[in-house]
Structures are given as structure tokens and as C-alpha cells.
Amino acid sequence: MTQQLDARLNAFRPDLADSRLARQVKAKTFVEGVKQRIAEPVVDMRGEPRSDSAIATQLLRGQDVLVFERREGFAWVQALDDGYVGYIRDIALESADVALTHHVIAPRTFVYPAADLRFPPVAALSLGSRVAIAGQAQTRGTDYALLENGNAVIRAHITEIRQQADDYASVAESLLHTPYLWGGASAFGIDCSGLVQLSMRMAGKAVLRDSDMQAATIGKQLKANGKLRRGDLVFWRGHVAIMADSENIIHANGASMDVRLEPLHEAVARIGGLYGQPTVMRRP
Structure with a gap:
């Protein structure tokens, strides 16, 4: 029964499994996943809870996951976008309570501590990263979008999540x-x-x-x-x-x-x- 499920897309181990799989797999304990969000720009997801385990995929800032276990610095999660299951560093997680409004449409963009491109960036975000925009500002003719913590990104590098590429x-x-x-x-x-x-x-x-x-x-x-x-x-x-x-x-x-x-x-x-x-x- 367990062998019929792809472990890349279903969270189950002999000791622990997603409660939604209770009738499909055998496990010592079943738990309900807790929704959390990726807080760092890019987070490696691995097949095992070890820093030297191969990267299976990556998650971007703003992607939501279900967390089934947190132990020894790692979280066992399932990405809500595509269902992929693996281990990430648990410090990369934050609450998923804030509604995200925009996503990055430039290949890469910097996050500044304020609305001024002369300031040293505090982070860099990839295409597809999701953020919550709380305001806007302009400095020396450049438009910025302001995050809730006061950080800023170039306004032209983001758009509303509902707006999608044609091709x-x-x-x-x-x-x-x-x-x-x-x-x-x-x-x-x-x-x-x-x-x-x-x-x-x-x-x-x-x-x-x-x-x-x-x-x-x-x-x-x-x-x-x-x-x-x-x-x-x-x-x-x-x-x-x-x-x-x-x-x-x-x-x-x-x-x-x-x-x-x-x-x-x-x-x-x-x-x-x-x-x-x-x-x-x-x-x-």
C-alpha cells in the first residue's frame, strides 16, 4: 500500500505521516501539518535532515508549506505549491498569517533597508518570490515598494500576484x-x-x-x-x-x-x- 505512493509527494515515514494519509500508509504516529511560510530568499529542501544531503529542490521567499515535524534544527515539510516533501532548516520558517500581495518578476532584485538604492542591500530575491507590500515611496526619481518591516524593493521589479506572464x-x-x-x-x-x-x-x-x-x-x-x-x-x-x-x-x-x-x-x-x-x- 505504501509503495504505491510517491514519497516525493506524500509525507510518510514508518514513525510519522501526514494525517491525510491515515488510510493509505502505515505509520506509528499521524499528525496534521501546520501551515508556515518561507522567510528567507532561497531555502534548500533535502531528502534527509542533514546539511550534506543532496538538494532535492528549493523554496522561495513567500512560499507556504505544511510542517509535520521540527527536530534538531530541521523541519519536515510539504510545499503547498507542488506537494514536494523534504527537509529544510527550521529557522527559515515564519508565520503564514500575512496576506501576500506581490511577486518578483525581474530575474533577481535587491531588498534595501529603506527606499534608497545607495544603501547596501540586506538581501536579494529571485524571480517568483512573494512579498506583502505595505506602501510606496520615491527617492531621486526611483519608485520603491515598501515591505511591512520598512525594507524596500524596486517597484518595477514586482507586480501583483494575480498578474501573470503571457508566455x-x-x-x-x-x-x-x-x-x-x-x-x-x-x-x-x-x-x-x-x-x-x-x-x-x-x-x-x-x-x-x-x-x-x-x-x-x-x-x-x-x-x-x-x-x-x-x-x-x-x-x-x-x-x-x-x-x-x-x-x-x-x-x-x-x-x-x-x-x-x-x-x-x-x-x-x-x-x-x-x-x-x-x-x-x-x-x-
Whole structure:
């Protein structure tokens, strides 16, 4: 029974499990998750509660999670955006009581201690981070949005959460040359499926995190000889790329170690030696 559930998307262990899974898994104790929010710019989620455990994914400021356990500096959580389960540092959490109003639409933006770009920044936020805006200010002709604690961000770098990008491929293009990071899901470092997920999230499309999940669930499958167009997805075993047009792809890859635009046929030839030919193509 337990084996039928994907542990990446369901919180269960032999000793502890999400109470919503009480009829599906066996566990010594079942608990109800407590809603909390990510307070830091980027937080690594790991498969085990250890700082040397590999990064499985990342969470951005303003993302909400359910917390099932807090112990020895780590919290066992499930992200509400995509259901991903893992361990994060518990100091990265805060209350989820404040209503978030805006999200970052620039690839990266600074947080200043006040509305003045000459002040040293106190943090940097990634595309997709969510904040609560309490006011606005202008200094020397530059418009700022004010956070509740008095910090400020450039007004042009955010927009209301309800406002979404028209073309998710354009969002991906804004991240060209972002460094490749295994498990990365931010504009500071990102992997192939993280690029797809973050870009689609900014366009109002919620998709799962890992490439195998995306290959099984996003949109509709295309015929092997079908003509590709902008926004289509090409999947390999363990990899995914976004079509920029009928011949070129955008993808975060370990060959160039960044988000790169390249001809599809060149990527197929290079990747084929390691992972074989593309396994499926899908249209969101």
C-alpha cells in the first residue's frame, strides 16, 4: 500500500505521516501539518535532515508549506505549491498569517533597508518570490515598494500576484545564463525541471517539480514526428528542454552549466550518448 505512493509527494515515514494519509500508509504516529511560510530568499529542501544531503529542490521567499515535524534544527515539510516533501532548516520558517500581495518578476532584485538604492542591500530575491507590500515611496526619481518591516524593493521589479506572464517561454528566456544547479529552483541557480516549473508558475500554470513527473502530467503528448513549436517540451530520461521556436531549445544543462539556447539537433546528438534519444514530447 505504501509503495504505491510517491514519497516525493506524500509525507510518510514508518514513525510519522501526514494525517491525510491515515488510510493509505502505515505509520506509528499521524499528525496534521501546520501551515508556515518561507522567510528567507532561497531555502534548500533535502531528502534527509542533514546539511550534506543532496538538494532535492528549493523554496522561495513567500512560499507556504505544511510542517509535520521540527527536530534538531530541521523541519519536515510539504510545499503547498507542488506537494514536494523534504527537509529544510527550521529557522527559515515564519508565520503564514500575512496576506501576500506581490511577486518578483525581474530575474533577481535587491531588498534595501529603506527606499534608497545607495544603501547596501540586506538581501536579494529571485524571480517568483512573494512579498506583502505595505506602501510606496520615491527617492531621486526611483519608485520603491515598501515591505511591512520598512525594507524596500524596486517597484518595477514586482507586480501583483494575480498578474501573470503571457508566455512562459519568455520567462525562461529571461533566465538565460543563470548558473546550473542540481536541485536549483531560483534565478540564482536552477536545473532543467526547475526552469520549466518556475517559468510556468510565473505564467499561472502549476506543474510538478521533477522531469519524470512533468513528462507524465504536463499538457498532451505529441506524436514522435509531430512539428514542434514555441513552448513545447522535449523530454529525455532525466532531462527536459523548452522549445524556443521550431528548431531551438532553452534548457538548464550540465554541459554548459547554465541556462542556454541551442539548436535541438545539437542537443539531441550530445545528450544521446549519455541518456539516449528523447523519450516524449508534450504541449502544455
